[in-house]
Amino acid sequence: MLAQTSVVSHRLSQMLPSASVEISSRGHQTGELSDNFAPGTGVSITFLPGDNYHHNIETAAAVRRAGFNPVPHLAAREIHSRDALADFLARLRGEADATSLLLIAGDVLAARGPFKASRDIAESGLIERHGFVSVNIAGHPEGHPFLDGNGALKLVADWQDWSARSGVAVGVTTQFCFESAPILDWLRQLRTRGVSLPVTIGLAGPASPATLVKFALRCGVGNSLRAARNQIGRYGRLLTDTGPDEVMHGLETAPPADTDAVIGFHLFPFGGLRKACRWLRDYENGATSVAAQLHQKP
Numbered sequence: 001m002l003a004q005t006s007v008v009s010h011r012l013s014q015m016l017p018s019a020s021v022e023i024s025s026r027g028h029q030t031g032e033l034s035d036n037f038a039p040g041t042g043v044s045i046t047f048l049p050g051d052n053y054h055h056n057i058e059t060a061a062a063v064r065r066a067g068f069n070p071v072p073h074l075a076a077r078e079i080h081s082r083d084a085l086a087d088f089l090a091r092l093r094g095e096a097d098a099t100s101l102l103l104i105a106g107d108v109l110a111a112r113g114p115f116k117a118s119r120d121i122a123e124s125g126l127i128e129r130h131g132f133v134s135v136n137i138a139g140h141p142e143g144h145p146f147l148d149g150n151g152a153l154k155l156v157a158d159w160q161d162w163s164a165r166s167g168v169a170v171g172v173t174t175q176f177c178f179e180s181a182p183i184l185d186w187l188r189q190l191r192t193r194g195v196s197l198p199v200t201i202g203l204a205g206p207a208s209p210a211t212l213v214k215f216a217l218r219c220g221v222g223n224s225l226r227a228a229r230n231q232i233g234r235y236g237r238l239l240t241d242t243g244p245d246e247v248m249h250g251l252e253t254a255p256p257a258d259t260d261a262v263i264g265f266h267l268f269p270f271g272g273l274r275k276a277c278r279w280l281r282d283y284e285n286g287a288t289s290v291a292a293q294l295h296q297k298p
Contacts, residue, residue, distance in 0.1 A: 018264065021033070026059070034067070040067065042266075044266065073102045075105070077113075099134070103118035119162070128166050137173070139186070141174055141187075159197065172198070202268060203247060244279075267280070
């Protein structure tokens with residue numbers, strides 16, 4: 001079992017240096033991105049309530065010019081019409097050379113146009129028509145805010161069918177959690193249902209406890225928030241200084257089959273890009289040191 005755990009730990013830790021990261025659609029973080037992350041890094045671009053998609057296109061184009069791979073969010077309920085969707089997709093391809101999207105429903109209750117859910121965007125046929133190669137959808141290990149557990153899992157399974165029909169690759173990017181248990185349980189449930197979509201694990205980058213709690217409440221991260229509060233209570237500034245170490249350790253020590261679907265990580269840089277990058281480097285150096293020690297043992 002020790003040997004198996006070491007292999008899993010090494011496989012997952014090797015993925016961290018190529019973790020994707022997220023920036024605001026306002027575009028003001030492009031310089032900080034270049035200062036801290038390697039060219040070619042995947043960069044998600046948020047689509048928040050009230051965003052004008054023209055700004056998202058401009059930011060995606062700036063990210064591409066800076067040498068990164070833009071992965072714009074597309075919030076279904078924020079798109080006013082089919083024509084607007086077609087324009088958004090065409091310009092993302094033409095001006096930013098974007099080939100991937102992250103589809104979300106959006107954080108408004110009432111749709112501003114004909115699209116109420118991300119599947120409505122997919123069923124429009126416009127994603128494949130404009131030459132997008134892949135899309136990611138959101139995964140919710142701690143439950144979807146508007147669906148029960150079975151309903152949320154069925155939605156993920158249905159995307160597998162759409163991928164087969166459309167020819168567009170589909171992956172899942174999870175919401176962040178503050179402990180590994182709900183992530184591992186969710187991965188096991190997907191496997192039990194025969195879902196084989198690749199999964200990118202979302203990690204909450206290091207930030208102040210108050211900031212982490214604020215984003216957790218906003219994003220519907222409920223159960224594992226207790227774990228974060230317990231750590232804050234026991235260790236004070238632990239989360240500020242070390243980031244999502246406990247989540248990574250839990251994933252790395254899980255049985256190999258439980259993390260087979262994991263193909264990478266996505267950092268939510270709640271404390272800023274510089275702090276997120278520093279955590280990646282520190283964690284990578286620690287993992288390399290441990291791997292070297294294991295390799296030297298007879």
